[in-house]
Amino acid sequence: MLSVDGLTVRADAVDLVRDVSFAIGPGERVGLIGESGSGKSLTALSLMGLLPEGVAASGTARLGERDLVGVPESRIKDLRGRDVSMVFQEPMTALNPLMRVGAQVAEVMTLHGRSRAEARERAIELLARVRLPEPGQIARAYPHQLSGGQRQRVMLAIALANGPELLICDEPTTALDVTVQKQMLELIAEVAPALLFITHDLAVVASVCERVLVMYGGRVVESGPIRDVFTRPRHRYTEGLLAASRLTPRGTRLPTIQGGVPSAGHFPGGCVFRNRCPHATATCETAPALTGDGHAHACWHPAD
Numbered sequence: 071m072l073s074v075d076g077l078t079v080r081a082d083a084v085d086l087v088r089d090v091s092f093a094i095g096p097g098e099r100v101g102l103i104g105e106s107g108s109g110k111s112l113t114a115l116s117l118m119g120l121l122p123e124g125v126a127a128s129g130t131a132r133l134g135e136r137d138l139v140g141v142p143e144s145r146i147k148d149l150r151g152r153d154v155s156m157v158f159q160e161p162m163t164a165l166n167p168l169m170r171v172g173a174q175v176a177e178v179m180t181l182h183g184r185s186r187a188e189a190r191e192r193a194i195e196l197l198a199r200v201r202l203p204e205p206g207q208i209a210r211a212y213p214h215q216l217s218g219g220q221r222q223r224v225m226l227a228i229a230l231a232n233g234p235e236l237l238i239c240d241e242p243t244t245a246l247d248v249t250v251q252k253q254m255l256e257l258i259a260e261v262a263p264a265l266l267f268i269t270h271d272l273a274v275v276a277s278v279c280e281r282v283l284v285m286y287g288g289r290v291v292e293s294g295p296i297r298d299v300f301t302r303p304r305h306r307y308t309e310g311l312l313a314a315s316r317l318t319p320r321g322t323r324l325p326t327i328q329g330g331v332p333s334a335g336h337f338p339g340g341c342v343f344r345n346r347c348p349h350a351t352a353t354c355e356t357a358p359a360l361t362g363d364g365h366a367h368a369c370w371h372p373a374d
């Protein structure tokens with residue numbers, strides 16, 4: 071459904087993103103990881119027609135039959151927020167502080183042709199869909215009256231308003247505390263029609279996505295199912311990322327605890343794997359007894 075081929079992003083004759091190709095099918099959740107400056111955001115912004123001035127994309131990106139790259143702003147404007155939409159890291163800068171949130175959710179629908187009455191009604195349904203309590207009341211609130219997590223849910227409601235085929239999230243939970251982050255990640259995984267999810271955090275990508283693309287120096291250096299990439303990384307950069315992450319790298323001999331159940335890691339905010347351990351050979355279970363906070367993660371895989 072989304073098909074990106076040879077995407078290159080350039081500024082002042084310098085390639086910032088080089089020859090990136092990937093596809094995302096309906097319902098698929100794909101992570102885009104890589105260090106700061108590796109080109110993740112520019113890749114995403116290219117698909118939204120939102121590159122900064124002086125930065126240009128070439129190559130092809132198609133959503134179904136529609137071109138996203140190399141088309142005039144007038145054309146991409148019709149697709150943006152309707153067929154493909156994006157949730158950014160900081161909702162406070164994306165929301166209009168002077169406008170009630172219900173009106174902001176409704177606006178993205180009236181811009182794409184819905185009547186005002188219909189848009190207002192649907193805005194409340196959307197606020198309920200992103201699990202905001204008392205959606206009617208929230209609709210009348212201004213952004214500063216909501217918590218960071220609530221504002222991010224409003225952004226998600228806006229992104230979903232026109233029933234997009236693809237949702238792009240760029241570090242959507244980085245600014246949130248761990249418990250709120252976990253709830254938001256679960257919600258995104260549940261509601262995204264198809265997802266491109268950008269993050270620095272490998273544990274987050276393992277909890278939300280089925281497939282992952284690893285960017286380094288503007289290129290995709292590795293891609294595949296999470297399980298394969300995280301257990302058998304082929305690129306040295308991916309190995310380094312895994313070693314530096316909260317995930318246990320392949321081949322680590324894990325301590326045995328409590329009747330022979332070995333533990334792979336402890337995630338204070340909750341087990342991000344929810345029994346879907348990315349290690350190919352792992353048996354995995356949540357083991358509340360381990361720490362008493364209900365969120366220890368027990369996971370075993372053999373050393374080489």
Ligand SMILES: Nc1ncnc2c1ncn2[C@@H]1O[C@H](COP(=O)(O)OP(=O)(O)OP(=O)(O)O)[C@@H](O)[C@H]1O
Nearest residue numbers: 081086104105106107108109110111112113122125
């Ligand atoms: N407007 C611009 N003009 C020139 N170079 C830019 C511009 N925006 C970004 N870059 C450069 O392009 C490269 C990729 O940036 P990008 O924002 O896509 O990285 P990223 O992987 O998303 O990083 P982060 O995780 O920090 O957001 C970086 O080297 C950055 O400095």
